[in-house]
Amino acid sequence: MNKFMKLSGIAAAVSAALVLTAGSVQAYEAGDFILRAGAATVDPSVDSGKLKANGSTVLNAGAGGATTVDVDSNTQLGLSMTYMLDSHWGIELLAATPFSHTIKTKGDLGSLGKLADVKHLPPTLTVQYYPMASDSAFQPYVGAGLNYTTFFDEDFKGSNKAAFRSLELDDSFGVAVQAGFDYALTENLGVNAAVWWIDIDTEATFKHATNGTKYKVDVELDPLVYMVGLNYKF
Ligand code: NI
Numbered sequence: 001m002n003k004f005m006k007l008s009g010i011a012a013a014v015s016a017a018l019v020l021t022a023g024s025v026q027a028y029e030a031g032d033f034i035l036r037a038g039a040a041t042v043d044p045s046v047d048s049g050k051l052k053a054n055g056s057t058v059l060n061a062g063a064g065g066a067t068t069v070d071v072d073s074n075t076q077l078g079l080s081m082t083y084m085l086d087s088h089w090g091i092e093l094l095a096a097t098p099f100s101h102t103i104k105t106k107g108d109l110g111s112l113g114k115l116a117d118v119k120h121l122p123p124t125l126t127v128q129y130y131p132m133a134s135d136s137a138f139q140p141y142v143g144a145g146l147n148y149t150t151f152f153d154e155d156f157k158g159s160n161k162a163a164f165r166s167l168e169l170d171d172s173f174g175v176a177v178q179a180g181f182d183y184a185l186t187e188n189l190g191v192n193a194a195v196w197w198i199d200i201d202t203e204a205t206f207k208h209a210t211n212g213t214k215y216k217v218d219v220e221l222d223p224l225v226y227m228v229g230l231n232y233k234f
Helices: 002-018
Strands: 033-041 068-071 072-083 087-096 099-106 114-121 124-129 138-157 164-169 172-184 189-200 203-209 215-221 222-234
Touching: 002 068, 033 189, 068 215, 072 099, 072 222, 087 138, 114 164, 124 172, 124 189, 138 164, 138 203, 172 203
Parallel strands: none
Antiparallel strands: 033 072, 033 222, 068 099, 072 087, 087 124, 099 114, 114 138, 124 138, 138 172, 164 203, 172 189, 189 222, 203 215
16 A cells, blocks of 8 residues: 555646646647657565475574575666557556566575576556646656556576576566656657556466476565656657
8 A cells, every 4th residue: 555655746737847847848639659768677575385295384483484585676778658649648558678687585585695696578558648738848747457467587696507407487467556756858859757556466486407396486575666767759
């Protein structure tokens, strides 16, 4: 829930900024395309299930509790394209160069440290609402839609390459919400900042290389995705 509150906070800040805005250099109208490009960061808010080995929880002898995993953040080139249905409604597709994340174990397999690297692509389709008048230079927006995330190039790191094999992460399909704004610098060019909250849940499975033990862990990644860059309207 706090994710939605963060987004509401951003939306409120954007609304407050509207008051300071004047000018009419950019018109958002039906049929317009808005291309946005910038640095996109996927920052997972990891909620790891317990690592299971052949169905049994892998305990964490050192700290107590169970063995879990963590996933770091990554920044790539983000690209998005909005098609305006009219002056207030648009449809946006978010794309990016593949994100690469490192999975770390915590607990009894913590000695393995950085377990594996995995890449993913998180295409996200949202319906967007632009509340401002068509000719406002400042165009905040909110959106909601769906995300599909596919994982690939799952590779164990270092000595774990020899210890384990067959790492796979299930694809994820979930909701996405977003808030952002464009600010026009010229008739076609402007600056953009946007944030998404995306529900990405997956199940990771892998095997021990020699004794065949099957490992499994459910992981909620549920990242915030930030993008800051430029927009071009045509
Ligand atoms: Ni989730």
